[in-house]
Amino acid sequence: MATTVNADPVRADREREHAAARRRRWLAEVGWKYPVAVLLVFYAAFPLAYVLSAALASSGTLTGSTELFRSVSTANVTALADTQFLTWMANTLIIAGSTSAGSVLMGAAAAYAFSRFRFAGRRGGLTALLIIQMFPQFLAFIAVFLLLLALGDVVPPLGLNSRLALICVHLGGALGTNTFLMYGFFNTIPREIDEAAKIDGATHAQTYWTIILRLVTPILAVVGLLSFVAAFGDFILARIILTSESNWTLTVGMYAWVSNELNANWGLFAAGAVIASLPILALFLILQRYIVGGLTTGSVKG
Amino acid sequence: MAGSPRGVRGGPPDRGESHARSWRGAGWGFVVKLMLMAAVNAVGLAIVWSAYVEGSWGILAGTLALTAAADWVYFSKRSLPAKYLFPGLAFLLIFQLFTMAYTFNVAMTNYGTGHNGTQQQAVDALLIQNERAVDDAPEYPLTIVRRDDELGFAVVDDGQAMVGSSDTPLASEPAATIDGDRITVVPGWDVVDRGTLLADQSLQQQVLDLRVPVSDDADDGSIRTREGTRGTVYRSTLDWDPQAETLTDTETGVVYAARDDGRFVADDGTALPVGWEVYVGFDNFVRGFTDSNYAGPFWRITAWTFAFAILTVVTSFLMGMAMAVVFNDERIRGRKLLRTLFILPYAFPAFLSALLWRGMLNANPDYGIINDLFLFGARIEWLNDPWLAKLAIIGVNLWLSFPYWFLVCTGALQSLPNDVLEAARIDGAGWWRTWTSITPPLLLISTAPLIIASFAFNFNNFTIIYMLTEGGPRFTDTSAVLGHTDILITMIYQISGVAGGRADFGLASALSIIVFLVVGVISALTFRRTRRLEEIL
Numbered sequence: 001m002a003t004t005v006n007a008d009p010v011r012a013d014r015e016r017e018h019a020a021a022r023r024r025r026w027l028a029e030v031g032w033k034y035p036v037a038v039l040l041v042f043y044a045a046f047p048l049a050y051v052l053s054a055a056l057a058s059s060g061t062l063t064g065s066t067e068l069f070r071s072v073s074t075a076n077v078t079a080l081a082d083t084q085f086l087t088w089m090a091n092t093l094i095i096a097g098s099t100s101a102g103s104v105l106m107g108a109a110a111a112y113a114f115s116r117f118r119f120a121g122r123r124g125g126l127t128a129l130l131i132i133q134m135f136p137q138f139l140a141f142i143a144v145f146l147l148l149l150a151l152g153d154v155v156p157p158l159g160l161n162s163r164l165a166l167i168c169v170h171l172g173g174a175l176g177t178n179t180f181l182m183y184g185f186f187n188t189i190p191r192e193i194d195e196a197a198k199i200d201g202a203t204h205a206q207t208y209w210t211i212i213l214r215l216v217t218p219i220l221a222v223v224g225l226l227s228f229v230a231a232f233g234d235f236i237l238a239r240i241i242l243t244s245e246s247n248w249t250l251t252v253g254m255y256a257w258v259s260n261e262l263n264a265n266w267g268l269f270a271a272g273a274v275i276a277s278l279p280i281l282a283l284f285l286i287l288q289r290y291i292v293g294g295l296t297t298g299s300v301k302g
Numbered sequence: 303m304a305g306s307p308r309g310v311r312g313g314p315p316d317r318g319e320s321h322a323r324s325w326r327g328a329g330w331g332f333v334v335k336l337m338l339m340a341a342v343n344a345v346g347l348a349i350v351w352s353a354y355v356e357g358s359w360g361i362l363a364g365t366l367a368l369t370a371a372a373d374w375v376y377f378s379k380r381s382l383p384a385k386y387l388f389p390g391l392a393f394l395l396i397f398q399l400f401t402m403a404y405t406f407n408v409a410m411t412n413y414g415t416g417h418n419g420t421q422q423q424a425v426d427a428l429l430i431q432n433e434r435a436v437d438d439a440p441e442y443p444l445t446i447v448r449r450d451d452e453l454g455f456a457v458v459d460d461g462q463a464m465v466g467s468s469d470t471p472l473a474s475e476p477a478a479t480i481d482g483d484r485i486t487v488v489p490g491w492d493v494v495d496r497g498t499l500l501a502d503q504s505l506q507q508q509v510l511d512l513r514v515p516v517s518d519d520a521d522d523g524s525i526r527t528r529e530g531t532r533g534t535v536y537r538s539t540l541d542w543d544p545q546a547e548t549l550t551d552t553e554t555g556v557v558y559a560a561r562d563d564g565r566f567v568a569d570d571g572t573a574l575p576v577g578w579e580v581y582v583g584f585d586n587f588v589r590g591f592t593d594s595n596y597a598g599p600f601w602r603i604t605a606w607t608f609a610f611a612i613l614t615v616v617t618s619f620l621m622g623m624a625m626a627v628v629f630n631d632e633r634i635r636g637r638k639l640l641r642t643l644f645i646l647p648y649a650f651p652a653f654l655s656a657l658l659w660r661g662m663l664n665a666n667p668d669y670g671i672i673n674d675l676f677l678f679g680a681r682i683e684w685l686n687d688p689w690l691a692k693l694a695i696i697g698v699n700l701w702l703s704f705p706y707w708f709l710v711c712t713g714a715l716q717s718l719p720n721d722v723l724e725a726a727r728i729d730g731a732g733w734w735r736t737w738t739s740i741t742p743p744l745l746l747i748s749t750a751p752l753i754i755a756s757f758a759f760n761f762n763n764f765t766i767i768y769m770l771t772e773g774g775p776r777f778t779d780t781s782a783v784l785g786h787t788d789i790l791i792t793m794i795y796q797i798s799g800v801a802g803g804r805a806d807f808g809l810a811s812a813l814s815i816i817v818f819l820v821v822g823v824i825s826a827l828t829f830r831r832t833r834r835l836e837e838i839l
């Protein structure tokens with residue numbers, strides 16, 4: 001508009017004023033948000049850029065590298081091969097993967113039962129789960145420790161220092177944590193779909209496995225991701241259950257790398273942290289749409 | 303939105319042919335079920351058998367009950383809902399409900415280091431600990447034998463070969479070959495020759511530590527060796543009187559009597575180092591509040607736990623909400639990219655973030671980048687000063703959790719009822735009025751359950767505390783390993799000793815129960831409150 005040639009100076013003036021006012025308004029309402037955004041992005045991303053830079057630094061410390069990405073080398077990454085990092089990574093992926101798969105299957109089955117069947121103890125069961133949900137499972141870690149101590153004498157694969165035992169303990173918390181989230185979602189699937197399948201002669205198992213599970217995929221993804229992340233980041237249970245170094249998960253192993261101030265190995269830590277976070281970052285960014293939806297629907301309606 | 307089935311792939315099955323027509327009786331589903339149940343029963347019976355052998359009656363009964371329940375559930379026609387609930391319920395029962403109940407049980411005992419068995423086990427342990435070589439006892443020619451990782455002794459007594467290990471008392475072994483006065487071959491065992499023994503330091507220590515009981519009765523003593531070729535009988539200097547429940551030191555004559563609190567105590571008040579497990583009622587709870595080592599730290603730690611949880615939720619909610627309000631604006635370009643960048647801290651595994659910040663906050667500017675880069679190389683002891691460490695924890699937790707609230711509040715803002723906002727505008731409310739009196743209440747109602755959940759989560763946020771400061775800096779006025787930034791859950795972890803150190807399962811369980819109660823009461827109160835809020839809406 002400002003480019004329009006106009007013979008009338010008064011009108012041109014007024015238009016200039018108009019444009020200036022609009023710019024002022026834009027600055028007051030929208031424009032200032034960009035510098036704020038830059039600051040916030042710096043705040044959010046700086047530590048991550050920093051760990052990436054330290055992982056690629058040639059020295060073995062998290063230190064002195066005031067200039068990010070001053071040197072780029074793969075020394076730290078290759079040094080990981082001499083440690084147990086890959087074993088821990090594999091352990092973590094196995095434990096978190098099994099926990100996630102088991103939690104999804106058991107949680108979905110329970111949510112299906114509560115959502116579709118009417119049986120004695122249904123209301124009581126839902127209330128009980130709501131109460132259990134409040135108490136995080138690891139609060140009873142002493143009893144878990146003592147239980148595994150006793151179980152180990154009878155069934156060594158379920159005793160202390162067994163990855164299977166840790167998976168079982170995590171699965172013990174699955175129903176309490178996930179049922180409500182899933183129950184709310186299952187209720188949004190119209191019952192008419194079940195009834196139509198039933199009239200067509202499908203058994204309850206066929207309805208569940210081939211119809212319902214497909215319709216609730218978003219919540220399965222959310223619960224799978226949340227249980228994966230929870231098991232991935234668990235420290236307290238992994239620390240007390242897995243005693244030998246070759247059975248450790250990443251939390252226990254990487255904590256051991258840097259917990260001792262005198263021989264903390266930050267270069268290895270940084271390289272390990274970057275590699276370890278990649279699967280989680282990827283999952284989060286792919287599923288972020290589902291996460292917000294899942295979080296709000298599950299708890300608001302629960 | 304995940305809240306509706308729209309946009310989900312799949313949908314109803316083909317409408318071409320009815321399922322009834324393609325029904326072929328018990329299909330492969332039944333076969334899979336049969337195989338799974340066979341496996342469940344096999345594992346269940348194996349555990350039952352092994353529990354029977356070990357004499358673990360609790361595990362035996364539990365396994366039997368669960369296996370029987372599984373069979374009933376999956377082979378009965380009347381238990382349809384249970385078919386879907388059973389697997390999850392079984393795990394929930396064992397690893398959450400049982401452990402919670404068991405926590406109450408342990409809290410009533412003195413279970414811990416020095417109190418971890420029956421009275422008989424304590425007596426046996428004490429008898430063994432106080433074994434000395436018996437004066438002018440006979441010496442036996444001794445051979446060291448090995449089977450996998452187990453070491454044993456083979457001795458010759460009156461021309462008869464006897465073999466035993468630390469777990470199995472000496473027993474006669476007629477099949478062994480005696481050459482001269484010593485044993486050279488034992489069936490089922492490998493003889494360890496002198497050369498191997500001399501070359502292996504750790505093996506020598508194991509041989510020195512090895513005690514092979516003479517019989518099942520700990521009073522009979524055991525065979526030990528000092529140089530690997532001759533064995534002597536060691537007997538305990540303590541004498542156990544099962545009737546009077548006393549242990550008498552045969553050298554000094556001091557009598558240690560069994561007491562109700564699970565210890566052997568002499569008249570002068572000295573106690574033997576090994577006790578046994580007894581029920582002590584609410585003593586652990588009383589001790590948590592009165593013991594000079596724990597009472598002071600307990601109140602300070604409780605106060606900090608509340609302060610930490612509340613401040614974390616308030617700061618991160620306010621920051622997340624402000625960001626959501628500012629950036630939920632269609633005129634801003636690149637909102638998707640911004641959102642992805644903003645939630646990076648949330649997507650990065652929390653334990654790694656906490657450890658990373660621990661490195662970045664190092665006091666020495668040569669090591670810690672925060673001091674070096676942003677504070678001009680000042681030497682600020684972020685993690686070693688009581689107040690700065692608390693500030694650092696809140697700050698790091700803000701960084702970790704503001705993206706969550708940004709996501710939640712953005713979602714909530716976008717689903718605010720438009721008619722309410724429109725009505726407000728028609729009624730003449732400006733943007734200030736809208737943002738102060740209309741939006742926040744609506745936001746709070748839809749996010750209140752999440753705020754409570756977040757509070758409960760942070761109340762027990764073990765990872766951030768332990769990874770960042772491990773509870774330090776230490777309190778100087780107590781000998782307990784507790785510090786200024788410990789919260790209740792890390793305090794319980796330290797006291798329990800599950801990760802090494804002195805264990806006090808009883809006291810730690812009692813403290814867990816206090817945490818159970820706090821979390822339960824808060825959740826119950828606030829859930830009732832939210833329901834009331836929702837009714838208003």
